[in-house]
Structures are given as structure tokens and as C-alpha cells.
Amino acid sequence: MTDMSALHAQLAAxxxxxxxxxxxxxxxxxxxxxxxxxxxxxxxxxVAFAVEDHDAVLQGLADRVSPRILRTPRRLDAVAQQxxxxxxxxxxxxxxxxxxxxxxxxxxxxxHHLPEIAYGHxxxxxxxxxxxxxxxxxxxxxxxxxxxxxxxxxxCHRVVRSDGAMGGYLGGTDAKRTLLALExxx
Amino acid sequence: MRRVTGKxxxxxxxxxxxxxxxxxxRAVVGFADADDAWSETFLSALKAYxxxxxxxxxEAWLVTIAHRRAVDAVRARxxxxxxxxxxxxxARPPEPxxxxxxxxxLARLPDKQRHAVAYHHLAGLPYAEVAAILGGSTDxxxxxxxxxxxxxxxxxxxxxxxxD
Numbered sequence: 001m002t003d004m005s006a007l008h009a010q011l012a013a014x015x016x017x018x019x020x021x022x023x024x025x026x027x028x029x030x031x032x033x034x035x036x037x038x039x040x041x042x043x044x045x046x047v048a049f050a051v052e053d054h055d056a057v058l059q060g061l062a063d064r065v066s067p068r069i070l071r072t073p074r075r076l077d078a079v080a081q082q083x084x085x086x087x088x089x090x091x092x093x094x095x096x097x098x099x100x101x102x103x104x105x106x107x108x109x110x111x112h113h114l115p116e117i118a119y120g121h122x123x124x125x126x127x128x129x130x131x132x133x134x135x136x137x138x139x140x141x142x143x144x145x146x147x148x149x150x151x152x153x154x155x156c157h158r159v160v161r162s163d164g165a166m167g168g169y170l171g172g173t174d175a176k177r178t179l180l181a182l183e184x185x186x
Numbered sequence: 187m188r189r190v191t192g193k194x195x196x197x198x199x200x201x202x203x204x205x206x207x208x209x210x211x212r213a214v215v216g217f218a219d220a221d222d223a224w225s226e227t228f229l230s231a232l233k234a235y236x237x238x239x240x241x242x243x244x245e246a247w248l249v250t251i252a253h254r255r256a257v258d259a260v261r262a263r264x265x266x267x268x269x270x271x272x273x274x275x276x277a278r279p280p281e282p283x284x285x286x287x288x289x290x291x292l293a294r295l296p297d298k299q300r301h302a303v304a305y306h307h308l309a310g311l312p313y314a315e316v317a318a319i320l321g322g323s324t325d326x327x328x329x330x331x332x333x334x335x336x337x338x339x340x341x342x343x344x345x346x347x348x349x350d
Contacts, residue, residue: 004204007221011200011228020233023195058195068232069195 012072022066024075027054030087031182032175035152037076037083040065043097044079047150049171064102079153086152089182092119094153102149106137110144117158120183124162146170152179196235199244200228206309207248213292213304214256223259227252246315249305253319260297291342299334306331 015021023045025038036054038046038061045065048057062069073080078096085091093115103111113131117123123131125141132141145156151170157179161167169176204224211223230251238247292300298320305316306327317327 004208007204007208007224008200010225011232014225014229015232018229018233020229025197058197059192062195063192067193067196067235069197070200070232071197 008070009072012070012074015068015070016072016074020068021070021072021075022068023061024070024072025058025061026071026073026076026080028076028080028083030083031178032152032171035083037079038069039075039079040099040101042099042101044076044150044153045099045102047152049151049175051172052170083152087182096153098150098153103144103147106132106134106140107144107147109133110141111148111150111154111156114148114154114156114158117155119155120185122158122160122180122185125159125167126162128159142167158183158185193235193238193240196232199231199235199248203245203248204228206245207252209308210249210304211252211256212289213308214252214301215259216293217289219259223252223255226255230255243315245309246311246319249309249311249315250319253301253305288338288342291338294341295334295337298330299337302327302330303334303338307335 012021012024016024019041021041023038023040025036025046027034027036029035032049034050034054036046036048036057037044038048038057046057046061048054058069079094082091082094082096086094100108100111110128110132113128116131117128125138125145126135128141129135129137134140141159145159146168148154148156148170151157157169157171157176159167166173166176166180207227208220208224211220211227215223227248231248234251238244292303295303301320302316305311305319306313311319313324313327313331316331317324320327320330
């Protein structure tokens with residue numbers, strides 16, 4: 001009997017071929033737990049921690065991007081491999097196309113500046129506000145990080161409080177500590 | 187994140203309804219063509235999904251697509267049919283939970299009865315939905331399913347079949 005997973009894989013391939021696979025996703029495991037990775041045809045659109053509730057994240061993608069969503073690994077192969085390398089300490093930055101459509105305005109500006117904080121380093125919320133061109137917008141930097149649609153890949157974990165405390169993290173403070181320890185920054 | 191009363195991710199539709207639609211395809215077009223019928227049904231459904239009303243009966247919608255596809259395929263085959271001396275391809279090896287006797291008994295039913303049995307008894311659609319797919323009245327759909335089940339009782343040899 002043909003099993004459902006083979007039919008499912010054929011469906012995903014046909015959907016990709018016909019240009020109707022608006023969002024592809026897969027879930028990968030790593031030192032910060034299960035990460036959901038989702039990509040449009042333009043690039044990686046969402047990285048989500050388990051604490052964000054992957055079902056809720058998928059519903060958000062259906063509402064805000066498209067309900068044409070299938071679980072299929074191929075489109076996420078490159079980022080999954082780079083995450084493996086990163087978690088193994090063998091990669092310091094990510095080189096995959098990003099689809100920024102889930103962030104807008106000043107928050108998006110902030111997120112675009114985060115890759116300027118080098119691997120293994122941290123910056124304060126105030127310093128990032130300055131980088132983003134609005135030194136007074138410290139709280140807005142905090143909310144930009146808290147709503148980062150592409151955590152880990154866009155390194156909001158490198159943003160910490162001015163007093164040296166770690167500050168919050170959308171994946172939980174344990175995940176932030178793990179990532180900073182991995183990078184040798186804490 | 188902004189919440190909109192949303193349509194579910196299509197993935198959830200495939201996971202929830204995929205096995206039932208495959209059973210329906212096997213009953214309606216037979217084992218040999220069922221996988222293709224399933225794939226075409228879900229690909230058509232994926233394309234049309236953004237336009238499906240949020241409160242639509244998804245299973246009835248999928249079965250409707252599968253039904254149209256099956257009817258079109260039968261018509262296309264009738265148009266293409268030409269006499270041939272060639273033997274058909276060698277049969278596939280037997281599959282574990284495949285029931286050739288039931289498949290053969292289903293295949294012998296008139297189309298309308300086979301469709302009514304598949305959509306009501308396999309897909310679980312109420313007769314009103316079956317009638318909407320087949321055309322005709324709800325009573326006619328009920329009669330076609332009952333006649334189909336009665337014929338299967340006569341022609342299908344196993345005794346443990348239960349009509350629900």
C-alpha cells in the first residue's frame with residue numbers, strides 16, 4: 001500500500017512545481033529545543049521556538065502569509081544545515097535568503113541591524129537603538145527583539161541589558177543563555 | 187501576533203482528511219488509479235483553498251473535487267480508448283491490506299451506487315451532501331447507497347461486513 005507520507009511528499013513536490021506552495025515548513029531539533037522553520041518562495045520567513053506554540057505559529061502564518069502551507073523539508077534544507085553547523089560551533093553567521101514580511105516599520109529597521117553585532121559579542125538595547133538611528137527608542141528595541149520573526153538566524157539573543165543582565169528572550173531565558181554560552185559570550 | 191479568524195494551514199487538512207480521501211479514491215477509481223486521483227484532488231484543493239469559505243465542510247469539498255476528477259478521468263479514458271493487441275502491464279505485487287474481492291465487487295456496481303456508497307459510507311457525508319455531489323434528490327442518494335450496499339451483500343463474499 002502506498003503510504004500517506006509518500007503521497008504527501010509527491011503533493012508537496014507538485015505544489016512546488018506549480019508555484020502554489022506558499023509556505024513550506026519543517027521542525028528541527030537542537031540545543032534550544034524544537035525549532036519550526038518556515039519559508040516562502042522568497043526565503044526564510046519564520047523561526048519559532050516550541051514555547052511560542054508551533055500550532056499557533058502555523059495559524060499565524062496561515063492568517064498573515066497564506067494558508068497554502070505544507071510540511072516539507074526541501075525548501076528548508078539549507079537553513080537546517082546551517083543551523084546544525086551553528087549549533088556545532090562550526091558556523092558564525094547565516095547565509096540564506098530572508099523574507100522580512102512579518103516585521104515592519106522601526107521594528108524591522110532594528111532587526112536589520114542585529115547582524116552587525118558580531119558572533120560572540122553582545123550589545124545593549126540602548127546601543128542597538130543608536131545603531132537603528134533612534135537613540136531614545138530603547139523600549140522599541142526591546143519590543144522588536146520580543147517579536148523577532150527570525151530568532152537565532154537574526155541574532156536578537158545578542159541584545160542584553162545595559163547593566164549586564166541578560167534580559168528577556170522570546171525563546172525563554174534558558175535558550176538565550178544557551179545561545180550566548182555556545183558563542184562564548186557568557 | 188495579530189489574530190484573524192483564520193483558515194487552518196493546508197497541512198492540517200491533508201493530515202486530517204488524506205486517509206479518508208484515499209479510501210474514497212480507491213473505491214471510486216480502483217487501486218491502480220487511486221494514488222494519482224488522490225494527488226490530483228489535493229493539488230486542485232491546495233490551489234483553490236484560499237477561496238474556500240472559512241465555514242465550508244472541508245471533507246465534502248474534497249470529495250466533490252475527487253468526484254469531478256473521477257468523472258473527468260472516466261470520460262477522458264472513453265475518448266482515448268482504442269483497440270489494442272498489447273497485454274496490460276504486469277500486475278503489481280499484492281499489497282497487505284488490499285481487498286481485491288471488495289474492490290472487484292465495488293467496481294461492478296453502477297457508477298451512481300458506487301459513488302453513493304463511497305461518499306456516504308467511506309467519507310461519512312450525510313445524504314444531502316452526497317446528493318449535492320451526484321445531483322438529484324437526497325432520497326435518490328439514499329436509495330442509490332442502499333441499493334449499492336444490497337448488491338455488495340450479494341456479491342462480496344465476506345460475512346463480517348457491517349452496514350453503519
